[in-house]
Amino acid sequence: MPLSSIPTPRYLRIVRASGWYDLLVTWPFVLPWTFAWLYAQLGMLAAVLGLPGTLHPLDTTHMLLANLLGSVVVVWSIARMVAPSLLLGRLDGVARFLFAAWQIYAVAHGANVIVLGFTLFELLFGVLQWWRVAGTSPARVSVLAPAGT
Secondary structure, three states: OOOOOEOHHHHHHHHHHHHHHHHHHHHHHOOHHHHHHHHHHHHHHHHHHOOOOEOOOOOHHHHHHHHHHHHHHHHHHHHHHHOOOHHHHHHHHHHHHHHHHHHHHHHHOOEOOOHHHHHHHHHHHHHHHOOOEOOOOHHHOOOOOOOOO
């Protein structure tokens, strides 16, 4: 096994851990009142730290989009926790690179830099879930094949 490969059991633990991370960070996004509370806490933290950028007041559209995002991510998290696989890890890696790109874009266009704290985890889990897994090849990633089969 090359040193640059992750053994399959370790890879599946990474996929499961990324699901736990997402569940812990995203569950407040599911409900309007928990998201409003989280958003207020992030705003206070950004103010205390004197971070540049803006956290705009929430409106109904922001709340709707946050709740939709939270709902989908929580379900996606549970899928990876219950049935981690190479396919789910790779797909999650793609989603994380997209999330990171849009977070960086938002900060570059005036969003508060507190967002970049989340971006670090997106990139970390994205890279880990795209790392080479021992005994697999790109052609072996299919809808039905778990890691290492």
